[in-house]
Amino acid sequence: MPNVKQIISAHNKSVLKSIEPEQNTQDNCNCRRNQQCPLEGNCLTGGVIYQATVTRLDNQTEETYIGLTENTFKTRYNAHISSFNNQEKQKATTLSEHIWKLQDNNTQYSIKWKILSRAKAYSTTTKRCNLCLEEKFFIIHKPELCSLNKRNELASACRHRKKHLLCNYR
Numbered sequence: 001m002p003n004v005k006q007i008i009s010a011h012n013k014s015v016l017k018s019i020e021p022e023q024n025t026q027d028n029c030n031c032r033r034n035q036q037c038p039l040e041g042n043c044l045t046g047g048v049i050y051q052a053t054v055t056r057l058d059n060q061t062e063e064t065y066i067g068l069t070e071n072t073f074k075t076r077y078n079a080h081i082s083s084f085n086n087q088e089k090q091k092a093t094t095l096s097e098h099i100w101k102l103q104d105n106n107t108q109y110s111i112k113w114k115i116l117s118r119a120k121a122y123s124t125t126t127k128r129c130n131l132c133l134e135e136k137f138f139i140i141h142k143p144e145l146c147s148l149n150k151r152n153e154l155a156s157a158c159r160h161r162k163k164h165l166l167c168n169y170r
Contacts, residue, residue: 038113043074049117057108065095066146070121122160129158
């Protein structure tokens with residue numbers, strides 16, 4: 001006679017086996033104009049740690065920001081662009097706060113994006129999120145790559161774990 005733990009474990013296994021991440025192996029970019037792709041043709045890559053380098057065009061100083069996304073980079077990129085354009089999203093990230101300061105001062109700037117690393121998000125098997133750990137690694141060990149990031153990001157819990165909780169399955 002199975003106990004409750006065995007029933008729940010069996011249910012979780014069957015649900016997790018049926019969920020397979022979508023991977024688009026043929027197309028890495030769906031930008032209308034490939035010359036305007038923020039990642040030079042790799043904007044549909046998912047599970048990435050990325051870096052944004054903001055360069056002021058008046059004095060050529062650079063500030064850098066490191067972020068992560070479990071979704072495709074393009075989805076996260078569009079959210080960043082939205083936070084640069086909508087005043088109510090001004091404080092969404094430290095990157096958007098910096099961009100808004102530049103815009104308020106009428107300072108011209110350019111942003112260059114690149115992928116630093118790829119990693120898998122939270123795994124119920126290993127009980128760790130390599131995506132969050134990799135981002136924290138870059139913030140701790142390579143601070144020159146993330147001048148805009150706040151150090152309190154290091155203490156934040158993994159946001160990818162929540163979707164694997166039993167209360168989210170029906």
